[in-house]
Amino acid sequence: MNTIAALKQGNLLVFNELYYSWHQRIYYFILRKTKSSFIAEEVTQLTFIKFWNYRESLSDNLDAHLQLFRIARTTLIDFLRKETVYKEKVIHIIDRYTLPSEELWGKLAEKELQHKLAHALEEMPPMRRKVFEMSRFKGMSHQQIxxxxxxxxxxxxxxxxxxxxxxxxxFGLLLPLLAWLFPF
Structure with missing residues (x-):
């Protein structure tokens, strides 16, 4: 039985063999592209999850490893897009709520958000907090930090x-509230 056919039938042994054979190669492929071990780990795991979840739609005409690398590439693109949008929203929210507001409710919400952000920063490990503050509040580049x-x-x-x-x-559930208070 070929690999794709076995996967389509839900054969976990074949999937495990593929995972152990290709996991490290996929990881290093992503690592070379991003230079981030965190992103490489996340995208590699997502790649194999997608590969398993969409196994019924795999092409019978392509080798499994080629399809794995295609999925890895598109997963990386999706991951980077989502992270970029998320980072922009968080930066925008941080920038917006630190600006003085004209209305009383805006000022109250602003103080509450500042308090929440201060509390979130207090819970961070010292080095993470210091790096974040240098980047976001002092405007330093990664290289400078x-x-x-x-x-x-x-x-x-x-x-x-x-x-x-x-x-x-x-902030979890506060993000919809933030979006309502400070529209993008």
């Missing part, structure tokens, strides 16, 4: 990514 703190640019990128992810998690 890396140089000042004697870190690699990748480490700075990872800290910022994790900080944004932590803020997103902390």
């Amino acid at each position: 890396a140089q000042e703190l004697s870190l690699s640019s990748r480490t700075v990128e990872a800290h910022i990514f994790q900080a944004i992810k932590q803020i997103k998690h902390y």
